[in-house]
Amino acid sequence: MKDAVESLIEKFALALTSEQHDFLRFLYDHLHLEELSDKEQRIFIDYFYKSETLRNMAAFALELADIMREMCENIPAIEQAERLTNGKEQRLYYERKWQIARRQKLKYQITKKGNILYIPFDEYKKELGPIIICLEQTTGMAAYSDLCKSMILPFFMIAHREGRDLYIVPYDCQIHVHYRFENGHLNLCDFKDFIEYKAKGDAAILPVLHFVKGLLQENQHCTEADIIIFTEGTPIDGQHLVGKQAKTMLDEMKRKYYAEFLVIAMHEQKFNEQQFWFANKAFFADDAIQ
Incomplete structure (x- = not known):
């Protein structure tokens, strides 16, 4: 057959x-x-x-x-110690994890007026948040463009399997366009544009992080989100990531939207660990590039 x-x-x-x-x-x-x-x-x-x-x-x-396969298994929300081999056990585990997260968030949203408690039960129905991929598209990344885009392909399968929206946000010093694939479903027009998209110049990281925050605000009905950042590792505004304003924003994204960050850098030697303090995990593509 x-x-x-x-x-x-x-x-x-x-x-x-x-x-x-x-x-x-x-x-x-x-x-x-x-x-x-x-x-x-x-x-x-x-x-x-x-x-x-x-x-x-x-x-x-x-x-x-x-x-x-290792990269996708290590999406930040899925800690290595929590991964289980049995599919049914894994589903049950994450169902329990999401329920706990939802109950915790619901607890802080209860308000009281007189003897009446106002409980926003709609909040309890929230689902997994989006997978947001920030793809640096600059002069320095031109040699690695096809490689990085190939690494994005498995995230379509993950988003589809988990019923999550997949956003792809190419960036240089600013955001010119972004693509949304609802529940990981393929949209041919956007997919072709994503493949053919190229940019030049240098990379600035703060504009794309502010843009991601805006996407999370649009998805407030969700309990957690994963942000994957592809970078050469040397954004021109990287020093600002350790500033008070950026730390406040990133801490809010982690706390309010249960956002977790995975960074995929092209070269380990160019990666500034202090600037990317907010990353839950980091991968380096040196071996793949060679």
Whole structure:
């Protein structure tokens, strides 16, 4: 019996090399191409043939499969000691964790007027917050653009599985555009724009963090959010991250929105641990780059 990818290849009479076949299978699995209409699937396949960047992303992703698996398993909200091998136990564990977080937040939102307690039970129904990926797109990051974008692909699968919105925010000194993939579902127009997006110049980190805070304010119905920052490691305003204003903002994001931060830096030697004090975890892409 043919699997979904073989059926897709047969349906559109695709002529693929062995390498292209592997690339398409990876993309099919991680981007849930089965949810697209026939017309959208055809558009995606045509783009797959035309886009060297997309094929490079798939190639990097396959080559770095083990590293990417470790990275995705270490999303900040999922501490290593808490990961369980049994899927059912894992789901139950996180259900309990979310319930505790919701109850704790609800407790602080109860108000009293006279003998009446006002309890915002709607708050109790909150769900997991978004995954927000901040992707530095600068002159210094140009050589690593395809690599970084390949590392983002598995987050589509995670967001889809957990029913979370996935935001991708390219940045240099400011924010020119951002992309939202609702519940991790593929939007072809935004996905193609994301792949082709390029910027030049230097990177400033504070504008993108302020932008992320705005996204979290729009998702106040959620209990926790994960922010993944791809960076060369040397933002031009990095020294301001240790200032009082930035610390107040980042502490508020952690406390109010249960935000946790993962930083993926291109070079460990360029990474300033003091400036990125707010990161729950940091990965370095030196081995992958070599």
